[in-house]
Amino acid sequence: MSGVVVKGVSRTFPGVRGGDPVQALAPVDLSVGEGDFVAILGPSGCGKSTLLRIVAGLDRPTTGTVTLDGKPVTGPGADRGMVFQSYTLFPWLTVVENIEFGPRERGVGAAERRAVAEKLMAQVGLTQFANHYPKQLSGGMQQRAALARALANDPKVLLLDEPFGALDHQTRSLMQELLLSIWETHRKTVLFVTHDIEEAVFMANRVLVMSARPGRFKSEVTIPFAHPRSYKLKTTPDFGRLEEQLTEDIRGETIIAVQAGF
Amino acid sequence: MKPLEPVSTTARVVLGISFFVIFFAAWAAVTFGGLVPKIFLADPVTMVREGWYLITNHGFLADIAVTVWRVVGGFILAALIAVPLGLAMGAYKPVEAFFEPFVSFARYLPASAFIPLFILWAGVGEKQKLLVIFVGSVFQIVLMVAVAVGSIRRDLVEAALTLGARDAGIVGRVMVPYAAPQIAEILRLVLGWAWTYVIVAELIGSSSGIGHMIIESQALLATGQMIFGIIVIGVIGLISDFLFKAVNQKLFPWSTI
């Protein structure tokens, strides 16, 4: 089976300082077909990052397995690119050097990786900032560079953990359009984690709603809108109905999460 | 004046220089004013005159050169061993577990207390001086570099892993560049301490160097010369500090943006 297949994956963290172990993730199943764009939606603390980190190979599941194109995931690798919520550009590298990091680690020649970086910088609109250091960029620019850096390896899967979570509303909208247009050109397999309903509906083909901790998939909604999508979609009645439905689904979970004090 | 409010470059320079001016003025006041007897503290003018005398008649510049070479030599030897070891300790926890307890212990062994032992082992020549600087610096650098490297942001390491980096890439292309400005700062700091060790080493059983000159001047009650020697050490320290900072800024422009 091609794409990402998650089978019976759960994660329990050992208790801190003699406390009880924390089950962050109940056993979950998920499959993301090649070229699909799946959003995972859930209240904060429900185990979204935990699941994504397990798919990335940065964390090990307590039970279950993850496979990519049928091969088990045993650790991080260049076939699964990731963009984090926190700003993780390397501060000692310029934008272009950051984007070249992955290809360089894989031994791609200087000319070839520069060509890749230049193409990606043009796509994310950072050509003029190629020689800037991350600290000289705004948050939105940094995340665009991080996206380009992840794409530079031409990964099979793109894992996005609330990459726009720290951005203001307007910048976030533009970033969504940018990501969507990149997906529409590359058709990469995308697993996108967010707590923002509008964001999930706007970009994804499928939205999976996660329950409060320990996270499980509670419901799944197929988003029927054709690509390419325009930002105007957000104000249509159909869009509004989907948003409303998901709001209902997630509201109960958020209340549980808040009451449990996460 | 508000907390953390920046100060302009001109104001910074003026303020910095004013302290030196006040310092020398106060010194001149107590010495010329007769508040302190000349035997205990020479006045600034005498100090400069005796300093000039040292340079022209006693080859004091050669003493300065000898001291600088001892500090730099011992310090470079220490850095060559300590920086790689500190890196290995910061990156690999078993290496840290193996060395850390001993290095933490050794760090508190006072280098100056080793001088008699080193004289026994290595005589009073250059080897002994270098050993003192080496022992005084090496453990400090190891520990501080290990801490600097170990404090690497986890998310940067994880980002590198998802970009396909292997162990060598993580250490060489993430941990080292991340810690490099801190390591440079550590070296600057420890070099400053190395200056105090060299003088102590030269005060005991030495026939050249700034420390040796200071001890000789004491026998002659030449406080002007002694103070001149001390000030020379301060000035050299200031220059090396300045050079270090300039080089760091050149090498790591990203860390000071």
Ligand SMILES: Nc1ncnc2c1ncn2[C@@H]1O[C@H](COP(=O)(O)OP(=O)(O)O)[C@@H](O)[C@H]1O
């Ligand atoms: N390394 C860890 N050790 C212990 N508990 C953790 C760890 N990482 C996450 N958790 C807990 O697991 C739960 C889910 O975390 P996370 O996956 O980050 O949630 P989300 O990304 O949905 O906000 C949280 O309650 C969190 O406190």
Ligand SMILES: [Mg+2]
């Ligand atoms: Mg999260």
